[in-house]
Amino acid sequence: MSTELRFDLDRAWRVADRVAVRPEPFGALLYHFGTRRLSFLKNATVLAVVRSLADHPSARSACAAAGVGQAALPAYERALATLAESRMICERPTS
């Protein structure tokens, strides 16, 4: 399923409004108060990426800052695509 998702690493993203992020020993839980859906972040790195999206000009830059190497990037891209599809993260306008 996720391989079909498209996600633009070079755009600017942020955690969506009405989404709560709760760190857990395994990563984090995300809850969307609008869709009432729960998501699951598998490790601390993806949590760091998600939390820092709003501070970076692109998702690619957020991944790099969190220490995600080229080899691991496709996996993070898929994880972010899934989060975008479930509206946990959204694009933000850049000026």
Next chain:
Amino acid sequence: MSLVEQFERGLDAPICLTWELTYACNLACVHCLSSSGRRDPRELSTAECREVIDTLQRMQVFYVNVGGGEPTVRPDFWELVDYATAHQVGVKFSTNGIKIDAEAARRLAASDYVDVQISLDGATAAVNDAVRGAGSHATAVRAMDHLRAAGFAGFKLSVVMTRHNIGQLDELKALADGYGAQLRLTRLRPSGRGADSWHELHPTAAQQRQLYDWLSAHGEQVLTGDSFFHLAPYGGPLPGLNLCGAGRVVCLIDPVGDVYACPFAIHEEFWAGNVRQPGGFATVWRESALFADLRRPASGGACRSCGFFDSCRGGCMAAKFFTGLPLDGPDPECVRGLGAEALGATDPAAVPRPAADHSHRRGPVPVAIGRPPARACDENPLAGLAVPAGRG
């Protein structure tokens, strides 16, 4: 480790929990999981409720499933809803609709953090009122009319599945669709007054299969939470959480502050503590010996050798307990029929009784059409929670 395995080991805080605000109720449903009716004089005060909400905010509990009793009959109900949502604790509340007038509906439609579940146990008044009491179908429909008029899209129509309404699945779905609402189906448990009505009301084996097939066909359009994971052996997991979250990712706070593993388990055997104790709810959640025990991997007991154990995980603890079955054996509604066999061998005198009874003092309430008031509440804390499948 999968999401399910993570959850089975328990989390530092619940994802959500059920909070029954009062034992008072205008109805007297024959299957009420909390035997509600009369208010308990020891119920938490407004100030104590606020303290609980403060704790839930600190623990980052995403939302509470507020129920009862009929929670809206508490004079401070709206005040507590506002307090919770102002403190980042979402509220989903179950109601029989008695207080949902035009003004309440407008207020609800305006909030981003409040969801409503209207309890209705039959598409027709005849089927519903036999369980929930005369006039209760009309009350629920009136409430839904108000919600629709106020533009509240996506509220939940919450149905406890019984022998009498499984034949109405399509009608119930059409009813919800007509209101722009979402259908939410939950499992009947032998808890509270349900201990007395379960044997007559629970679905037959053939109906369980019918329900499973219907749920499979409707996928994520219909919410079930973790209600029907015991049916997974029919052909794979249904959407939702396929595990028992009791004491691991959910629990119950009852009207007097007692914390139980789940809303269907109001009995000392599943009592973890009280929010009035030093340290409050957070300490109960983190330090209760009962919860620690529930978070240890289950042995599987008599079910261990069954090829389906990985999918049904032995079923529902409360359903076993209140039908007198051993907790490490099959669920009374085991799809292989092992529970039904075991039920035949139980000693009725040895079956545990639900602990608190706040029923109206009108004598027993048999399952019959035309009996007075029935009540609203079957509330599973995870019913309605959408969890991604196969992630992690």
